[in-house]
Amino acid sequence: MRYLPHSDAERADMLALIGGPDADALFSAVPSDLLLRQPPALPAHSPEFSVEARMRALSARNHAAGDGPFFIGAGAYRHHVPATVDHLIQRSEWLTAYTPYQPEISQGTLQMLFEFQTQVANLTGMEVANASLYDGSTATAEAVLMARRLTRRNRILLSGGLHPHYRDVVRTYLGDDDDLICLPASPVGQGDILSRLDDKTAAIVIQTPDFFGHLRDLKAAADAIHAVGGLLIVVVTEVVSLGLLEAPGALGADIVVAEGQSLGNALNFGGPYVGLMATRKSFIRQMPGRLCGETVDAEGQRGFVLTLSTREQHIRREKATSNICTNSGLCALAFTIHLSLLGEAGLVRLARLNHARAGALADALAAIPGVTLLNRTFFNEMTIRIGRPAAPVVEALARRGILAGVPASRLLPGEPEVDDLIILAATELTSSEDIAALSAALAEELK
Known part of the structure; x- marks a missing residue:
């Protein structure tokens, strides 16, 4: 919708002031096929209570995550939030x-962020963490830029198991860049990323568990990239997995980025979420965002300060490492409260429960005629091949009230060998009854 002054004289004065020939010129940057030809079909001049009733009716048509069996993951996960x-x-x-x-x-606020940083550093096995970023995808792009600054190299390799949205955000940040190499989607293996390394490579980006649910060999990747003087960036979209898997920092990661949504933050129809970033202490000057530190005041009392602020709002643009404008502070707080409630033992139990539920799901899916489980390893997410286009099958199950995961073709349109793949996740909220309902319905659809 466009707002312009009401009278012709007012419009003419405004256009003359800015040098525009007509009102349409104000929207010349918007592709013409995206402009509305007529106003949206919304009721006009309705009283507030009528609008509320209409919105409630529309909302009731949604099938929310808690309304039935739910197996959607692919970067955003349904967990219990206390x-x-x-x-x-x-x-x-x-x-x-x-x-x-x-x-x-x-x-x-500073103490909360200090505790948050401590939690993230402990989870990832790194020496230092920042006070959070927008989300996991933008954190990945920031890590790529950070790696370029640290190595003074430009070549970046993105693993075929990296979430497609994360890959696209990196592409958006870097623009049309020949030094950004995106490997094809790899539903079964990690691809040949290590064979592509050379002394011009700034970093490789590997996700674990990856987009298809596979656990990746970070130690081998770290050894290979370090041998050519580059850095290993590890991406984690399911942060609960760090309660069970060995920390990336212990396996040689140089920068770890993650999506923190799984702790303290509900799905929220796609956001807001919270990005995590941790790295080695020697790299701290090139870390984007902010860093909170502990100190003492003039009276010797414990206090907190912003130890490092490398974003544009704090220092000159040419010296900034990032133009990040927020750290998703409320989402970071929710993350910290939830993790504090769990404690280390609670997080481990939660991770074990997630893996157990996923194991039960994998066993049930593998027993269905026509279904092939592609994963030898997984945490709480896996990929199956059903031998026919997956999207119509997922839609048919949705009509039965079962949200049966994500067709890989939805996030990887045009990629070969993904049309018949479904990516499914199980969490502590996945019941045995949910798994039984999915198995029965999927078996029936595949007959």
Whole structure:
């Protein structure tokens, strides 16, 4: 919708002031096929209660994650969020707090971010973590830029198992760049990424568990990229997996980025989420975003400060490592509260429960005639081949009230050998009854 002054004289004055020939010129940057030919069919001049009733009716047509068996993952996961998390983040001192431009007077916010950084560093096995980023995909792009600054090289290799959205965000950040090499999607293996390494490679980006659910050999990748003087960037979209898998830092990762949505943050129809980034202490000057540190005040009392602020809002543009404008502070707080409630033992139990549920799902799927499980390894997500186009089958199961995962072709259009693949996830909220319902319905659809 476009707003312009009402009278012809007002419109003419405005256009003359900015040098525009007519109102349509204001929207010349928008592709013509995306412009509305007529206003949207919305009721006009309705009272508030009528609009609310209409919106409730539309909302009731949604099939939400908790309305039945749910196996969708592919980068966003349905986990239980304790009521305590929502209760605490809605306290006014948290809910209204944003970026503290006089940070040292916001001791509560700084302490929370300090605890958050400590948790992320411990989870990833790295020496230092920043005060969060937008989400996992933009954190990946920031890591790629960071690797280029550190190595003074440009060549970046993206694994075929990297989430397609993450790959696309990196492409958007880097633009038309011949030094960005995206390997084809690899539903079965890691591809030949290690054979592509040379002394011009700044970094390789490997996701584990990857887009198809496979666990990747980070140690071999780290040894290979370090041998040519490059860096290993590890991506984790399911952060609960770090409660069970060995930390990437212990396996040689140089930069670890992750999506933190699984802890404290519901699916929320796609956001907002929270990006995690951790790295080695020697790389800290090239880490984007902000870093909170612990100190003592003039009276010797414990206090917190912004130790490092390398974004444009704090320093000159030409010296900034990033133009990131927010750190998803409320989502980071929810992450920290949930992880604090769990503790180390609780996170391990949660991870084990996720893997157990996924094991039960894998066994049930493998027993269905016509279904092939592609994974030898997985955490709580896996890929199956059904021998026919997967999208219509997933839609048919949705009509039965079962959200049976994501057809790989939806996120990888045009890629070979993915048309008959479905990616499914199981979490602690996946019941035995859910698995039985999916197995029976899928078997019937495949007959």
